[in-house]
Amino acid sequence: MDFKLMKEIITVLKQQVKCTKCNKKFVLREIEVMDVEETGMTIACNCSRCEHQSQLEVDLKPMQDFYEKNKSNRKPQNLKVTAKKIHKITTDDILDMRNFLKDFSGDFKEIFKG
Numbered sequence: 001m002d003f004k005l006m007k008e009i010i011t012v013l014k015q016q017v018k019c020t021k022c023n024k025k026f027v028l029r030e031i032e033v034m035d036v037e038e039t040g041m042t043i044a045c046n047c048s049r050c051e052h053q054s055q056l057e058v059d060l061k062p063m064q065d066f067y068e069k070n071k072s073n074r075k076p077q078n079l080k081v082t083a084k085k086i087h088k089i090t091t092d093d094i095l096d097m098r099n100f101l102k103d104f105s106g107d108f109k110e111i112f113k114g
Helices: 003-014 061-069 093-101
Strands: 031-037 040-046 053-059 080-085
Touching: 003 031, 003 040, 003 080
Parallel strands: none
Antiparallel strands: 031 040, 040 053, 053 080
């Protein structure tokens, strides 16, 4: 994915995507690009008002043929965006991992055995 298209996608997200908790539009400093692939990207949005975190997946696969034919005047308009809640790590999660590692012998084959 080229930089110009990424920039256009972020511009569209700033205009159209709102926080799912407080309905505030995101500004550039609240948007973080997590992963970029040829046909899409993953973006984390952290709302500064309510501190809610969302993860957006932008999928350009349905538009790939159109993009290849019209590279020079491509404007992302009908993006498929899905939001996922980010699971926060709790103190209990850390204690569970600590207890697991305390008894762990280092045998990965035993862990993943059927």
